[in-house]
Amino acid sequence: MRTQTELLTLAERMPKAELHLHLEGTLEPEQMFQIAKRNNILLKYHSIEELQAAYQFSNLQDFLDLYYQGMSVLLKEEDFYDLTMAYLEKVHAQNVVHVELFFDPQGHLARGIAFDIQINGITKALTEAEQKWGMTYQLIMSFLRHLSEESAFETLDLAKPFLDKITGVGLDSSELNHPPEKFSRVFQSCKDLGLKITVHAGEEGPPDYVWQALDILNVDRIDHGNRALEDTQLTSEILRRRLTLTVCPLSNLKLCVVDSMASHPIQKMLQLNLNATVNSDDPAYFGGYMNENYRALIQESNLTEDELYRLAKNSFAGAWLSTAQKNHYLALVDDAFKAKEPT
Numbered sequence: 001m002r003t004q005t006e007l008l009t010l011a012e013r014m015p016k017a018e019l020h021l022h023l024e025g026t027l028e029p030e031q032m033f034q035i036a037k038r039n040n041i042l043l044k045y046h047s048i049e050e051l052q053a054a055y056q057f058s059n060l061q062d063f064l065d066l067y068y069q070g071m072s073v074l075l076k077e078e079d080f081y082d083l084t085m086a087y088l089e090k091v092h093a094q095n096v097v098h099v100e101l102f103f104d105p106q107g108h109l110a111r112g113i114a115f116d117i118q119i120n121g122i123t124k125a126l127t128e129a130e131q132k133w134g135m136t137y138q139l140i141m142s143f144l145r146h147l148s149e150e151s152a153f154e155t156l157d158l159a160k161p162f163l164d165k166i167t168g169v170g171l172d173s174s175e176l177n178h179p180p181e182k183f184s185r186v187f188q189s190c191k192d193l194g195l196k197i198t199v200h201a202g203e204e205g206p207p208d209y210v211w212q213a214l215d216i217l218n219v220d221r222i223d224h225g226n227r228a229l230e231d232t233q234l235t236s237e238i239l240r241r242r243l244t245l246t247v248c249p250l251s252n253l254k255l256c257v258v259d260s261m262a263s264h265p266i267q268k269m270l271q272l273n274l275n276a277t278v279n280s281d282d283p284a285y286f287g288g289y290m291n292e293n294y295r296a297l298i299q300e301s302n303l304t305e306d307e308l309y310r311l312a313k314n315s316f317a318g319a320w321l322s323t324a325q326k327n328h329y330l331a332l333v334d335d336a337f338k339a340k341e342p343t
């Protein structure tokens with residue numbers, strides 16, 4: 001049996017997939033100031049310290065208010081490229097080998113930043129990472145649920161010339177009072193276009209929103225899903241459909257979705273045999289990337305070796321990859337667990 005220290009090392013060196021990551025949530029304070037400066041944008045905060053001091057959230061909306069302010073420094077293709085590349089470099093160093101990342105086009109379109117500027121900057125960095133390190137990726141365009149159905153349809157129209165670069169669509173932002181059913185027709189159009197669907201549900205919203213994600217939007221994956229555990233019929237249905245839950249431990253702690261890491265429901269999800277995965281959500285705001293999320297679970301929730309193994313495997317099983325690619329990565333996970341600790 002491995003010791004806790006050995007588990008920490010193993011979590012760092014094992015290959016991982018990240019399935020729930022908002023690109024705009026990787027904007028570190030230093031980079032925010034740097035990009036703001038070159039774009040002649042005056043931030044509300046005078047220093048990195050002052051900005052970081054504002055990262056105290058009591059709920060999702062507190063965070064979102066800052067998140068939308070932060071992303072307003074992104075104007076040019078090179079800004080989107082630099083942001084994406086900074087994230088990819090960080091997680092490459094953490095042995096993340098596959099990423100599926102969200103971007104929020106409406107958060108930029110509203111400020112007059114054209115769709116092509118956003119997606120070209122992002123995909124340039126992703127293709128470079130693939131060439132340099134063999135990192136694989138998928139891009140997910142997310143709709144902002146506090147905006148209208150009409151706005152989501154307009155965004156989908158703008159995305160149509162770029163669908164070869166987009167694998168799936170998501171639904172994020174303020175969950176309460178914006179149930180999945182509000183977007184049933186938009187997601188039907190996305191399905192008709194052959195796009196995968198994953199939506200944030202059960203982060204703050206009730207189990208009924210997770211049911212809607214399943215029964216009305218017919219999702220391929222669920223982002224968060226914590227509150228699904230309040231309804232045993234719902235967890236049985238998620239299990240029956242073998243849907244992956246993209247869980248975000250440090251995010252849940254920072255946004256007061258859970259009271260402590262020790263009481264985080266991810267181990268309960270695994271006990272129920274749900275395909276739970278570990279992800280960082282908005283790492284620049286929540287205090288850590290992939291390895292820090294695993295670290296918190298190992299140190300504060302006493303994650304076991306078997307749980308760690310299942311989480312690593314689930315991340316690839318739930319990825320939007322071909323069976324051959326999945327099998328390749330799953331074999332690498334097995335190798336990492338079989339290998340002796342480096343002395």
Ligand SMILES: Nc1ncnc2[nH]cnc12
Binds near residue numbers: 025282
């Ligand atoms: N955790 C989260 N929940 C909902 N919308 C988001 N947008 C960025 N991060 C989010």
Ligand SMILES: [Zn+2]
Binds near residue numbers: 022172200281
């Ligand atoms: Zn999220």
